[in-house]
Amino acid sequence: MQTFPVARIDLAALKHNLQQVRHYAPESQVMAVIKANAYGHGVFEVARALEESDAFAVARLSEGLLLRRNGIGKPIVILEGVSDLNELELAAKHKLSPVIHHQHHLELFSQIATSDKMSFCWLMVETGMHRLGIAAEQVEQALSVLARSQVIDGPIGLMSHFANADSIGDVRNESQLTVMLQLAEQTGLEVCMANSAALISLSQSQQQWVRPGLMLYGVSPFDDKCGEALGLKPAMQLVSSLIAVYALKAGDEVGYGGTWRASKDQRVGVVSIGYGDGYSRHLSAKGHVIIHGIKLPVIGRVSMDTICIDLSACPDAAVGDEVVLWGHERLPVEQVAQQIGTIAYEPLSVLAERVRREYHYG
Numbered sequence: 001m002q003t004f005p006v007a008r009i010d011l012a013a014l015k016h017n018l019q020q021v022r023h024y025a026p027e028s029q030v031m032a033v034i035k036a037n038a039y040g041h042g043v044f045e046v047a048r049a050l051e052e053s054d055a056f057a058v059a060r061l062s063e064g065l066l067l068r069r070n071g072i073g074k075p076i077v078i079l080e081g082v083s084d085l086n087e088l089e090l091a092a093k094h095k096l097s098p099v100i101h102h103q104h105h106l107e108l109f110s111q112i113a114t115s116d117k118m119s120f121c122w123l124m125v126e127t128g129m130h131r132l133g134i135a136a137e138q139v140e141q142a143l144s145v146l147a148r149s150q151v152i153d154g155p156i157g158l159m160s161h162f163a164n165a166d167s168i169g170d171v172r173n174e175s176q177l178t179v180m181l182q183l184a185e186q187t188g189l190e191v192c193m194a195n196s197a198a199l200i201s202l203s204q205s206q207q208q209w210v211r212p213g214l215m216l217y218g219v220s221p222f223d224d225k226c227g228e229a230l231g232l233k234p235a236m237q238l239v240s241s242l243i244a245v246y247a248l249k250a251g252d253e254v255g256y257g258g259t260w261r262a263s264k265d266q267r268v269g270v271v272s273i274g275y276g277d278g279y280s281r282h283l284s285a286k287g288h289v290i291i292h293g294i295k296l297p298v299i300g301r302v303s304m305d306t307i308c309i310d311l312s313a314c315p316d317a318a319v320g321d322e323v324v325l326w327g328h329e330r331l332p333v334e335q336v337a338q339q340i341g342t343i344a345y346e347p348l349s350v351l352a353e354r355v356r357r358e359y360h361y362g
């Protein structure tokens with residue numbers, strides 16, 4: 001009997017979702033974003049399942065190095081770039097592509113003296129988000145500096161990121177895109193701009209490269225839709241099991257703080273999952289689980305390792321029964337995220353290491 005939480009990952013769903021990306025953006029190459037342990041899904045298995053993408057992107061140099069050490073040979077973009085010359089040399093040595101997003105990167109690319117070459121390079125342009133990127137007016141000058149860099153061997157592409165892609169029809173998306181397309185015309189360089197939300201809802205943003213993350217995992221970037229409505233298959237189901245079932249008398253309190261009190265004699269179950277696994281404490285007295293296909297409420301506070309469930313609607317529930325925490329058609333992770341007051345990116349990417357990932361195909 002399995003009594004610990006498990007994230008079941010469907011590798012066939014990942015492949016299906018990559019096909020859906022190609023269906024939405026048939027003319028574009030796909031840079032699959034697998035940062036933060038592939039949004040919690042396990043980066044090595046995901047990288048293998050998505051081997052038909054054209055490149056990968058991660059946030060940090062350490063993530064890129066880990067992929068190289070595990071035999072992943074595809075182009076890998078480091079979205080946060082590097083911080084000093086040592087890191088740039090390390091990136092070059094391992095054929096990683098740190099994004100150039102700040103003036104100080106131009107100096108590093110001028111200073112570097114190495115025989116290693118980088119043939120897949122991206123310049124991040126600031127078009128309205130004001131996070132990372134070189135100002136649009138400075139792009140020409142940046143390109144002329146980079147043209148003299150010893151390490152760059154191949155064309156540079158232009159990257160930018162939408163601040164409001166999940167807000168469909170928002171004029172700010174159009175204006176960011178306009179800045180980018182003008183630069184592309186001036187320079188003749190390739191463009192990589194669209195994340196999941198943009199590539200679905202703003203097809204002009206697709207260009208030569210798209211850069212999806214969330215949709216590859218079968219999850220919707222829009223707060224009024226689930227992945228399935230977009231033709232995606234959720235790749236993760238989070239399950240655990242009932243480790244205790246007991247009877248309460250009316251008036252008994254449950255959990256830390258005694259915040260929940262039985263109004264009648266009833267049965268309660270304890271599930272092995274808690275905030276120490278990444279199951280948010282904000283789901284206290286708010287979340288739901290599925291047992292035997294029945295949706296049941298979380299009662300009292302979420303503890304580090306356990307939650308308590310009101311079993312009134314499921315009289316057959318017994319110790320050892322499977323409990324679905326998310327990734328069920330009646331309990332998608334998008335819905336769980338909404339109950340926490342966040343977006344699905346967060347519960348997925350903070351899923352703890354102690355939650356075992358199990359992989360299956362279809």
Ligand SMILES: *Cc1c(COP(=O)(O)O)cnc(C)c1O
Nearest residue numbers: 033079161195196211212213214
């Ligand atoms: C995370 C990230 C993405 C992927 O975005 P999704 O919304 O998950 O598709 C793309 N580009 C950048 C710069 C990112 O940081």
